[in-house]
Ligand code: SF4
């Protein structure tokens with residue numbers, strides 16, 4: 001059995017084991033660290049930086065950094081939350097996120113983070129980039145206006161025999177997600193829904209699903225993102 | 238040397254409009270126009286979007302009656318998903334939408350009559366502009382103002398429990414609705430504490446009608462003669478001729494009451510209605526094809542509806558309708574100011590219908606959505622608060638919208654409003670030595686009767702940002718008068 005040791009998150013002492021990530025430890029203890037590119041059961045890839053925390057004074061990504069003895073971690077601080085807010089806002093201004101007409105509204109992690117981090121007034125100017133919709137697939141629709149390039153789809157959605165349905169094409173600024181139409185045209189409705197659900201924003205849509213979720217019943221309608229984790233702590237204490 | 242008068246913006250209407258009046262050397266009326274200087278381009282930017290997004294996106298056209306666009310687009314999408322052309326929804330789907338629509342028409346009519354129009358009646362068309370607005374009503378006719386606020390709130394609650402939000406909700410989806418009526422909402426809307434219950438709403442709706450009828454008795458001249466002119470009238474009516482704001486067939490009558498269009502399937506609207514573009518306005522000019530652009534214009538909205546229908550399918554409103562009809566001996570009513578009367582009768586009808594629907598068990602359970610064989614084109618027509626509203630879409634095989642055409646209620650009333658301006662200008666401004674604010678307001682009153690939705694009515698609060706420009710015939714600016 002691995003030996004336990006102690007670390008501090010925002011001054012709170014936690015007893016942890018080697019091999020766990022900061023994010024895992026925090027979540028297990030009812031402490032919410034915002035994330036975006038990370039997703040259950042996917043290998044973390046540390047691309048979005050939303051989970052940044054300060055470890056002994058240095059910014060690190062909580063989803064990939066494993067705990068070590070004597071770590072003092074700053075998470076829910078003004079400085080870190082400001083930094084996260086800037087990252088989130090950058091995603092808003094580089095894409096075209098028109099929440100009022102997006103069917104993912106209320107279920108969207110990006111939107112929920114913007115609310116939680118109080119992104120009220122934009123501090124940067126919008127790029128109004130010209131992006132397309134790829135609607136050629138009979139089951140799924142890709143709205144490139146909304147993709148935040150988290151790669152959750154590419155990492156998590158495979159055909160039953162393990163083939164990739166999503167992949168990135170192009171490089172640099174032109175990088176975009178693409179869908180293998182040959183593979184995707186025969187996917188089940190469940191798989192299509194899974195693809196929609198893995199996408200944190202409204203970039204992957206299961207066709208003809210639309211606004212089936214009534215307002216008031218959507219994931220973040222009544223409680224902010226992260227409150228399920230924080231509730232864990234309330235229950236325990 | 239002639240003169241040109243500009244009224245900009247027109248106040249206490251929804252939106253931004255401008256009026257120009259040209260006078261000759263003796264200040265006699267030459268020509269007038271209502272220009273719509275606002276362009277939103279929704280028809281363009283909806284292209285390429287998935288069809289199921291349309292009901293949610295296009296309602297952003299308007300902050301006052303978004304539900305109308307929401308429902309008209311949803312009706313068009315019903316056709317696309319094979320749920321029939323208006324009668325194919327499940328009872329729950331159709332009745333929830335109807336309830337939403339009644340809530341919408343109720344609150345929109347209340348807002349218009351009590352907040353935007355009643356100042357002209359209570360303080361007079363030439364009353365002091367400093368108090369001739371909703372603030373003045375709130376100060377001097379407190380009870381009326383409170384009633385209006387609570388009635389509007391009630392209508393908005395109805396929208397909230399059916400669409401999910403008071404404004405810009407998502408309730409109607411292609412083929413139906415996304416929710417049932419919840420029991421606690423039903424109970425509180427039927428029996429809520431005074432005044433937020435349906436019986437109070439019916440009582441106050443009757444009170445509003447009494448207020449108008451009493452006013453009418455003492456001010457027949459204004460109400461009957463102001464901007465009155467013969468016209469054709471168009472609306473959707475239920476197949477049996479009843480008033481139906483949600484679905485039916487198209488009917489039009491001429492100024493004598495002869496049916497010139499009857500039993501027309503809404504999906505065939507293009508066979509009968511066309512639109513003309515004129516260079517000086519972003520608003521198009523619709524007309525009935527068989528009469529051509531010059532004579533084919535018609536009125537829509539509450540007055541047109543009560544002129545085209547045979548009866549109202551709710552008892553109290555039907556009684557009022559009979560009084561309304563008797564006033565013109567059953568002939569079409571062509572008096573613009575009677576729009577207000579018709580609007581108040583519709584408020585009562587909406588309240589009665591809301592009561593009926595709130596008590597209907599179909600809203601609480603049952604299938605929400607139906608779908609059938611998919612098509613690539615859909616038309617949704619609705620009687621919006623301000624009149625007949627047409628939404629028309631085409632989609633490609635990938636579910637993307639390729640074409641959208643909207644004829645909004647206010648557009649249908651384009652020529653009638655221009656005629657109201659002309660008539661008021663002739664009556665109040667033509668030949669006058671000096672032109673004062675009251676005369677200019679008279680022009681606005683003519684437009685306001687149609688409750689046009691041009692943009693934002695808040696201009697009327699506090700300041701009256703009315704600017705009048707006088708030009709000579711060479712368009713040299715002679716004088717500017719700004720009221721604030
Ligand atoms: S489509 Fe969605 S899941 Fe895939 S990379 Fe873009 S945002 Fe991430």
Ligand code: FES
Pocket residue numbers: 034035036037038045046047048049050051052061062063064
């Ligand atoms: S969640 Fe850790 S970097 Fe994205």
